[in-house]
Amino acid sequence: MTNGQEQTRTFEASLEALEKIVRQLEDGDLPLEKSLELFEQGIRLSRECQERLSQAERRIEILLRDNQGRAVTAAFKEPPGDPNNRASEE
Helix, strand or coil: CCHHHHHHCCHHHHHHHHHHHHHHHHHCCCCHHHHHHHHHHHHHHHHHHHHHHHHHHHHHHHHCECCCCCECCCCCCCCCCCCCCCHHHC
C-alpha cells in the first residue's frame, strides 16, 4: 500500500490491519526480518489510529462548548437495563 493509500484508509480499516499484524506476530512463526517489518507497520498504524482518536476527541470538545466557548461536560450514564452496563453488576 502506498503512502497516499494509507492516508485515505479509514480508522476501522487501520485498526483491522493492526489487529491482523498483532495476530501474525503472536503466532510467532515468522522470520526475524518479517517480524520486524510487521512490528514497524504496526507502530505506524497504532500512531495513525491514536492521532485519529485525538482528532475526534478535539472535534467533540469543540462541539460541546457553550456559546461562551466553555466546555460543557456531563457524566455519562448508562441507560437502565442495558445488558452491556457493567456498573449494575458491581
